[in-house]
Amino acid sequence: MTVMVLIGAQWGDEGKGKATDLYGGRVQWVVRYQGGNNAGHTVVLPDGQSFALHLIPSGILTPGVTNVIGNGVVIDPGVLLTELSGLEERGVDTSRLLISADAHLIMPYHVAIDRVSERYLGKAKIGTTGRGIGPAYQDKVARLGVRVQDLLDPSILAQKVEAALDVKNQLLVKIYNRRALDRARIVDEVLAQAEGFRHRIADTRLVLGEAARRGEHILLEGSQGTLLDVDHGTYPYVTSSNPTAGGASVGSGLGPTSITAVLGILKAYTTRVGSGPFPTELHDEWGEYLRKTGGEIGVTTGRLRRCGWFDAVIARYASRVNGITDYFLTKLDVLSSLETVPICVAYDVDGERVEDMPMTQTGFHHATPVYEQMPGWFEDISGCRTFEELPANARAYVRRLEELSLSRISAIGVGPGRDQTIVLHDVLSGS
Ligand code: GDP
Ligand code: IMO
Numbered sequence: 001m002t003v004m005v006l007i008g009a010q011w012g013d014e015g016k017g018k019a020t021d022l023y024g025g026r027v028q029w030v031v032r033y034q035g036g037n038n039a040g041h042t043v044v045l046p047d048g049q050s051f052a053l054h055l056i057p058s059g060i061l062t063p064g065v066t067n068v069i070g071n072g073v074v075i076d077p078g079v080l081l082t083e084l085s086g087l088e089e090r091g092v093d094t095s096r097l098l099i100s101a102d103a104h105l106i107m108p109y110h111v112a113i114d115r116v117s118e119r120y121l122g123k124a125k126i127g128t129t130g131r132g133i134g135p136a137y138q139d140k141v142a143r144l145g146v147r148v149q150d151l152l153d154p155s156i157l158a159q160k161v162e163a164a165l166d167v168k169n170q171l172l173v174k175i176y177n178r179r180a181l182d183r184a185r186i187v188d189e190v191l192a193q194a195e196g197f198r199h200r201i202a203d204t205r206l207v208l209g210e211a212a213r214r215g216e217h218i219l220l221e222g223s224q225g226t227l228l229d230v231d232h233g234t235y236p237y238v239t240s241s242n243p244t245a246g247g248a249s250v251g252s253g254l255g256p257t258s259i260t261a262v263l264g265i266l267k268a269y270t271t272r273v274g275s276g277p278f279p280t281e282l283h284d285e286w287g288e289y290l291r292k293t294g295g296e297i298g299v300t301t302g303r304l305r306r307c308g309w310f311d312a313v314i315a316r317y318a319s320r321v322n323g324i325t326d327y328f329l330t331k332l333d334v335l336s337s338l339e340t341v342p343i344c345v346a347y348d349v350d351g352e353r354v355e356d357m358p359m360t361q362t363g364f365h366h367a368t369p370v371y372e373q374m375p376g377w378f379e380d381i382s383g384c385r386t387f388e389e390l391p392a393n394a395r396a397y398v399r400r401l402e403e404l405s406l407s408r409i410s411a412i413g414v415g416p417g418r419d420q421t422i423v424l425h426d427v428l429s430g431s
């Protein structure tokens with residue numbers, strides 16, 4: 001039995017959707033364990049069709065896989081229905097999707113507060129996706145949240161929405177100068193939406209625990225990335241959940257001892273969307289070059305992604321906080337045609353060389369990259385399927401990243417397609 005956690009090693013958008021899809025054919029279960037529709041996971045099928053998934057696990061595109069939205073996820077019911085119908089219109093079988101009764105709901109007031117509070121932060125804004133993620137998790141922790149199971153009991157639902165709105169409406173009207181929201185309207189709307197998915201509501205931690213006991217393969221698909229983790233990321237410029245591997249256990253109900261592999265998805269360079277520090281960010285033509293060549297435009301918000309060279313300090317940090325057993329290095333093809341490829345091997349923090357993540361926010365803000373230059377390659381590598389077929393300089397680049405990142409690289413992406421992958425080790429079988 002393999003329970004594999006798949007996580008983003010950087011600031012998200014590393015190619016988790018493609019990686020999940022690649023392993024989808026060999027697992028019985030794919031589970032989302034945190035985040036919500038702030039995620040945008042692109043999957044390109046062998047026939048060239050491209051799908052952008054936000055809330056639904058990427059395993060939905062693989063026939064036979066049962067997909068689970070775990071208890072750690074926050075669900076916008078309207079988005080769920082729209083995403084489901086969009087998939088169905090394109091001929092995707094969505095019958096195998098279960099939703100945890102304990103997952104929290106993103107309500108209209110969460111979305112309203114997310115947007116208006118960002119506006120009030122002005123220059124200090126986080127640059128959220130505006131999907132209500134932070135406010136929904138705030139309510140969960142404040143014990144004011146509305147859960148999927150509340151949809152099964154209209155009177156409890158009404159009480160919970162009323163309790164939440166008591167405070168939210170004060171906030172919206174008195175602080176943010178917005179209109180108050182109507183309880184009955186919200187309750188009626190979500191109850192109507194629930195009709196579209198109530199048959200999918202399940203005790204998913206029981207279902208998954210039983211599957212693990214039967215020895216089935218389970219893939220726990222993270223969204224966002226290590227440095228967007230509310231505990232381990234570049235706080236406060238983070239999301240409001242735990243994308244790191246520990247969150248997979250909490251957000252699915254599978255105990256930590258059942259996890260047998262942690263696959264870190266690592267881009268061959270670095271990108272970030274939204275505000276916050278980013279030591280290797282390029283503000284020159286090279287940043288533009290990576291953005292153009294790598295197609296670095298947000299899947300969820302359409303924002304241009306900030307781009308920079310590979311940062312080994314971050315990769316080492318991701319290896320440590322996630323207990324990464326293997327890396328999937330994506331987008332190596334984007335680096336073809338460069339004379340030299342810089343790698344950030346350490347930081348200079350106020351004149352001192354630092355090999356690991358600085359302890360404080362100030363230290364990270366002051367970090368400037370210490371680069372090592374690797375010779376580049378000019379060949380188109382998108383057709384390579386074995387490591388040996390890669391140009392010698394591309395192989396040397398991969399080996400150097402592996403050495404610096406402290407975990408083995410088991411797969412390499414050379415294009416967006418499922419088959420555009422070089423497999424070095426079989427992560428699922430551990431060989
Ligand atoms: P996710 O959020 O981690 O799933 O990543 P996104 O889907 O937001 O962004 C990754 C983008 O890179 C998508 O457009 C993928 O199709 C694409 N992609 C993934 N792996 C590769 C690769 O190895 N090479 C290239 N050129 N594109 C890739
Ligand atoms: P995937 O799963 C990249 C970023 C936002 C913002 C911060 C907080 O596609 O990798 P939030 O709306 O979560 O409160 O925003 O996190 N962010 C992402 N960046 N990829 C994502 O998801 C992201 N999800 C959130 O841009 O900086």
Ligand code: MG
Pocket residue numbers: 012013014039040041042299
């Ligand atoms: Mg994405």
